[in-house]
Amino acid sequence: MTTPSDTQSLILSRAATRPGNLALPLPEGLVGAAAKMVVGKMIARGWLEEVEANLRRREPMWRETGDGHGTTLIATEAGLEAIGIEPLAASAVASVRRAKPKAEPELVQTPDDSETVKPVAIRAGTKQAQIIAMLQRPEGASIAEIVAATSWQAHTARGAISGALGKKLGLVVTSSKEDGRGRVYRICQSD
Numbered sequence: 001m002t003t004p005s006d007t008q009s010l011i012l013s014r015a016a017t018r019p020g021n022l023a024l025p026l027p028e029g030l031v032g033a034a035a036k037m038v039v040g041k042m043i044a045r046g047w048l049e050e051v052e053a054n055l056r057r058r059e060p061m062w063r064e065t066g067d068g069h070g071t072t073l074i075a076t077e078a079g080l081e082a083i084g085i086e087p088l089a090a091s092a093v094a095s096v097r098r099a100k101p102k103a104e105p106e107l108v109q110t111p112d113d114s115e116t117v118k119p120v121a122i123r124a125g126t127k128q129a130q131i132i133a134m135l136q137r138p139e140g141a142s143i144a145e146i147v148a149a150t151s152w153q154a155h156t157a158r159g160a161i162s163g164a165l166g167k168k169l170g171l172v173v174t175s176s177k178e179d180g181r182g183r184v185y186r187i188c189q190s191d
Contacts, residue, residue: 002045004082007038011081013048015075023048023073024060039073046081130163135173140186161185
């Protein structure tokens with residue numbers, strides 16, 4: 001497998017911290033022909049994907065298509081895996097992008113950056129990535145199973161599901177009561 005260059009790694013790691021794995025804006029100083037060359041290689045390797053930009057969400061555009069629409073760049077699962085982000089965690093974040101939004105998110109305005117959003121990062125081997133993997137299984141996971149896997153208190157596990165997964169990452173987590181297991185949580189897969 002090809003190893004990303006420093007510039008490519010920077011683009012992918014920044015994309016991993018943005019909602020929907022947006023790869024734009026590119027690093028400062030990477031413009032013009034150099035930007036097209038780097039992005040072209042990343043698309044060819046399957047690390048970036050060009051998708052239609054959601055202008056209502058004020059997503060940055062990579063290029064205009066000429067009919068009032070534009071495209072943006074997102075990091076793919078292969079791209080995130082190339083920099084060491086676990087594929088299951090990457091696919092969970094990618095599924096959020098494919099899901100239909102319930103409401104338009106508001107951007108946080110700061111004086112030096114007009115489109116700053118909260119960073120979102122899922123690192124391989126973390127308890128958060130472990131919980132996401134458990135909730136993506138068809139059988140889901142109960143609080144007792146999450147507590148056993150993470151060594152957390154039950155209230156911490158519930159808080160992680162609600163806060164980190166639901167609010168911070170925007171994942172849709174459902175729960176249902178099952179005989180013998182109690183309340184079982186699952187991440188909704190949208191395909």
